[in-house]
Amino acid sequence: MATEANQYAGPTVDGRIVKAFVDGVAETCGYFEERARRILARHGIEELQPGESYPLGAYIDAIHEVQRTTGPNTLNRIGRATPAALPWSHRVQTIEDAFVDLGRVFDRAHDGADVGSFEFQPDDHGGTLVADTPYPDAFEQGLIKGIGKHFGTNTGFIAIHESGRYRADGGDVREFDLTWWETRDDVKKISPPQEHARTGSPQSARAD
Template sequence: MTISTTEPDGDVRGEMVQVCIDGVMSVFQSRMREMLDEEGIERPDPQPEEWYPLSKFRHVLVAVEENAGENALEKVGESTPRFVDWPSPAASGSPSDGLSQLADLYDTEHRSAPGDYTFESTGETTARIVSTTPYPATWESGLIKGTAQHFGADYARVTTTEAGDETAFEVSW
């Protein structure tokens, strides 16, 4: 979704916020820690079962994009699937199975937060994901790519189209 000026309501689990530290190269971890501190997500590091304001987490993601670029933000999204608890584990599924779980994952990792994901298989190795979440499209593109890879794809390619409050992702693997 295109970043809007309105702040999203709701909370995100610490498990997902912690990816900002665990999912980046060690050389960037201290800067990520500083960005979390600046948003009031202060030491100790985010705790997996704690809840943090979604707006603050989103501010950190936007700061990553502004300070380090789109590639860095996409890499944070791409790392996310390795660090969250999936409704069905990667060992038992395919890229399509993983991508179809994004809506359930969003529900598990958020409370009272706007948005959702819809999944449509468009072929044996292709799918369309539509997002109405408040996350930056670049981060979501990484999340989708990382999900396909976490669930067994050797590679994944994602094309993004933003239109109003929806972002569509065409993914192939």
């Protein structure tokens, strides 16, 4: 159940997503699982149940506390753990399917107004993901990499080229130009869009 719910009236988030918070923090160190639960409890989320919904504001506050106290790497791991908890359609079988469907799945995992959105536009290289959500940048980066892990192969890679101001610097909407491939041989065949390679902040991540 969620306590102090009146403090966080408004949108809610599926309990399975909140459970991914615990899993992502625990991935850093087993000891951190209890710490993650204490952080959630401080923001009114206790007795975590996957079938319940919890105030989105409380969950976002807990995520920001992790960002302040442990840094972006832990937040990235929380994002990586999240795709396994999202309510994907059985029709989603590939990485591209997942990015195309991400906006709908994000809506299903949240309830209420002002929960944000994801929009994906495929292109010859992969596609552009536009993120307008209340979640921090490091979480979204981890979410993208987690989708590669969840729907890709053990040898799959996703390259992320970002544009737009970071939210910590007052930014709002973030754009991620994405390229993915299944094997190392494909890396030689696919190059990221040059305009974003010059202006964005490139990151390459193995999806494992």
